[in-house]
Amino acid sequence: MEDRTLILGACGQIGTELVTRLRKQLGKDKVVASDIRPPEDDKLGEGPFEIIDATNYFALEDVIAHYEIHTVYLMAAMLSATAEKFPMKAWHLNMNSLFNVLNLAKEKKIEKIFWPSSIAVFGPDTPDTAPQQGIIEPNTVYGISKLAGEHWCNYYSEKFGVDVRSIRYPGLISWKTAPGGGTTDYAIAIYKEALEKGSYQSYLSANSTLPMMYMDDAIDATLQLMNSDTAVRGKAYNIRSMSISPADMEQSIKEQIPDFKCTYKPDFRQKIADSWPSDVEDQDAQIEWNWKPKFDLQKTTQEMLNALRD
Ligand SMILES: NC(=O)c1ccc[n+]([C@@H]2O[C@H](COP(=O)([O-])OP(=O)(O)OC[C@H]3O[C@@H](n4cnc5c(N)ncnc54)[C@H](O)[C@@H]3O)[C@@H](O)[C@H]2O)c1
Structure with a gap:
């Protein structure tokens, strides 16, 4: 298998910066950017770009086979404020895109997944500084989808040995x-x-x-987690700055x-x-894969x- 990477939802706030950083690190042709819409940033067109709906399993399967993809970063999602307005659309996008990549990994068509969770998994009963584990009862559509996603990542990791890694991103500034x-x-x-x-x-x-966190720190954390030999698979890590x-x-x-x-x-x-x-406590990320913000x-x-x- 070629060591190529696919980013779904690459035209978004995080995807755009992740593509740039990964292309610098791995080489332009090794990183396939994709989104449901064409890119506004010319930089995304400097390497392969594909229009893909992340909820379409067969479209994903085709692109993965065509480019011999090893790793997928799933950045397509509906975010918190929009999801409150379109709950069913949010659930459909956030969950089905995740099931697609988890099932592709289960079927050994890809080797490794990054899927972002969020501080939105926490709810009003969580302590003001959220521990890694504790009361996690979200009361937003987006938070419910992220918490369900965390459970599914853990399930696929334990049951099928899928290598899926996750971070609960704070609000990102870029x-x-x-x-x-x-x-x-x-x-x-x-x-x-x-x-x-x-x-x-x-x-x-x-x-x-x-x-909250500056984008450079969030991208550093993502790549550090993906390259770590010691991070726990299927676990969504708190990180803070x-x-x-x-x-x-x-x-x-x-x-x-x-x-x-x-x-x-x-x-x-x-x-x-x-x-x-x-605020959140991030000792697990510090200890298990050496996380430190800049x-x-x-x-x-x-x-x-x-x-x-x-
Ligand atoms: N930005 C933040 O502050 C933040 C914080 C916590 C978690 N996250 C998570 O990180 C991930 C990326 O967030 P972002 O801020 O870059 O989001 P964004 O909204 O900026 O980008 C999402 C991208 O997904 C694309 N998309 C929408 N539907 C699609 C589909 N069906 N198929 C393919 N692409 C589709 C959109 O066109 C967009 O370019 C999401 O999972 C989000 O929940 C973000």
């Missing part, structure tokens, strides 16, 4: 691609509007503290743009944010403002 309808999208818009308008109206309240609120971000931006003004008008996403913990809020703000100014 500038290359627009975010895809999550509850933490404010953390990207706030930087853009600070530069464009000098002001921002947050749809989360000032003190809504959530686990910062626990911050819109008010913390406002303050951090004001250090660079003193006239920046932020106002607060919570909408339906506030309820989703309120159901999530404000970006705090100050460094993230510098990177975001510099990149967006350019």
Whole structure:
């Protein structure tokens, strides 16, 4: 089998950056980018690109055979805020795309899978700093799909020996691609509007503290987990770098743009944010595969403002 990698949902916020990083690491022709829509970023077209619906098992099977794919990163999903509006569509996409890749691995058509979970698996009864294991009772459509996904990954790993690896990503902050309808999208818009308008109206309240992470750390964690010999298969790991609120971000931006003004008008996403913990414990990831973040809020703000100014 050729050691090629396929990314499903490659045009999204994480997929775009993952493709770039993997192509740098493995070579352009070794990484096949794919999505249900054509790429907006020219970079994705610098290597193989395929239009694929991740819920279509036979389309996936064909592409995997054609390119002799070894590893699949499944990034296609419907995110938290959009999923509350379209529950059945979210369930269909989030679960069927996962079953497709798990079954392809069970049938030995691929060797290795990355599937992202989320801090959205936690619910209102989870302690404010969420442990790796404990009360995990989500009350959002997206969170329910992620928790079910975690159980299925564990089941396929234990029952069929499938090598599937997973991280519960916090809210991710990045500038290359627009975010895809999550509850933490404010953390990207706030930087853009600070530069464009000098002001921002947050749809989360000032003190809504959530686990967040700069994209470079999230990509590092993903690749580190995928290359680890010691990480537990089928386990969705908590990882952390910062626990911050819109008010913390406002303050951090004001250090660079003193006239920046932020106002607060919570909408339906506030309820989703309120159901999530404000921080997570990530000792398992630290011990089992040596996880360490590089970006705090100050460094993230510098990177975001510099990149967006350019
Ligand atoms: N971005 C975050 O802050 C965050 C946090 C936690 C977990 N995650 C998880 O990480 C993964 C990627 O998130 P993202 O932020 O890049 O999402 P995104 O919404 O930015 O990208 C998802 C991509 O999937 C594509 N897609 C939709 N339906 C498809 C289908 N049927 N077949 C193929 N592609 C399809 C979309 O066109 C889009 O390009 C998701 O599983 C998400 O739940 C993201």
